[in-house]
Amino acid sequence: MNSPAIMQTVFDKTRIADLLTTAGYALALTAVVLFFLFPIFWVLLMSFQTNADILRTPPSLFFSPTLSNYAAIFAGKMETSTGTQDITFLRNLGNSALLSSLSVLLALALGVPAAYAFARYQFRLGEDIAFTLLSFRFAPPLLVLLPMALYFGQLGLNDSYWSLVWVYQLIVLPLVLWIIRGYFEDINPDIEHAYRLDGNGWGATFLKIAIPLARPGIAAAALLAFIFAWNNFIFALVLASAAKQPVTVGALLFVTGSGIQYGYIAAATVLSVAPILALALFLQRHLVEGLSLGAVKG
């Protein structure tokens, strides 16, 4: 039998242990959050600073915020020690939006019917085609891009959005295909059978039953494909002409071009990631599902 005094110390000990565990847990989480969010926070701060503020030592959290970096980017003119310089960064932003949207739309148009075919029909070559498409996702991009750069040069395709959108299918199409295929497979085909028995053709069944049921999967795939296309760097670096470059390539060239104008670089960085981060936060539930590419779904 334990006396009340002993009970008391045991109780205290477990309480102290619990407190220590909680404190350690909170500390570890704080460190994790700090490591992963600090860079975004810091660059955001830099984008509101003048170059003089940025170059100050020691760095400080206190400064008078300025919008001059953003104003310069939107005006397309940058003040440097050697005079004013043109900034084409706004065009890069427009290019990114256009290339990513067109790529996703084309991938959906091509990928949704194909995903349905792979999910619903067993046909010769079907699995081979699906497998080939997926393996493209994993092949080294330069292997295809470098010969393509030579062809594009010969055919004069560098300066066309459509040729870029076509090559972007290499990233977005496999993604769309495999995520949506998983969704179609999860839909009970009996619903489609019933509709077919009512005398409707496969075309109507596909459009009126299958697609609406797979809508969450289509949304997840489209969102993820958009982010992948927006964030892609190597395709446009190799293939796009100066006038068609997206933000990823534009931002890197901007660094070389603007020299030590760090505030501009920070503002450009913020502008290139803001649309994607907003989209991701807004639609985060779809994202987790898409990211696991159906692999985690049981």
Added chain:
Amino acid sequence: MRSRLKSRPLSKPPLRARLVPYLLSLPALLVCIGILVPFATAVYYSTQRYIITLPFTRGFIGFGQYADLFTDRAFWHTVQISLLYTALTVGLELVLGLAIALLLRRSTLINNIISVALMLPLMVAPVIATLMWKLMTDPSYGILSYLISLAGIDGFRWAAAPSTALFTVVLVDIWVYTPFMIILLLAGLRSLPTQPFEAAQLDGVPKTFVFFRITLPMLTPYIITACLFRMLDSIQQFDIIYGMTKGGPGDTLKVFQVQAYVEFYIANNVGRSAAVLMVLWVITFIISNYFIKYWLKLRRRTHGISAE
């Protein structure tokens, strides 16, 4: 039971119906064929001596290009640094990702908010993330350079010094891709059945034993999936390394794709660049083959279970 259209018809369906799947997948297939052409071209280039600036020396040399590569120390450096980069990034991201997923395991409000916030680095384009870290590690004004000098380390030059360049790019890679591990492993952890853990708790089984004998084995499919995904990306890494140092200083960070890019655009050596990429392709083909087979097996299994 999962009945499917494909298993239903007993008699042979009419030709028109059999054509439907081909018709549906034809457009996607055409895009693929368009992509297979440059791929075949790359294979062909790798068997040629082909330097753009020296067109008159162009000619077929069979496996000569590969023979050159395999006796070249610079190429073995590329192989070595690529494998080292892959091992370091995937290994560290797995350990960190698993630890953080375990921290966030319980589905509380604060944990869920944190796990959404941790997704943000993954959404930043890797090349833009590199720019952000470049801004922070700049020797003259970078916040990290300042903090590290406060810690008493002077003259730490991050990506500019050969001894710390690898560390710097691995750090950026960890920042961008650990969230991927966290998301996958957290999804895995939260989908595990709770009974084994409750039983272990009732029996007073020590936590380390629970981790190594219950959690880890049950999580293995998720770990393998996440690691294979990351390995395929990591061995082909280009954006972070090119954005940070363009493969430098010197040859320090010339991984496969950066090396191929430099051969193509700086040395104008199309043949050699193609051969380097072919070697990389063989490596990724082996990994992705293994991956896809593993994944399909897993998929069949989970679908099999859910159908019963």
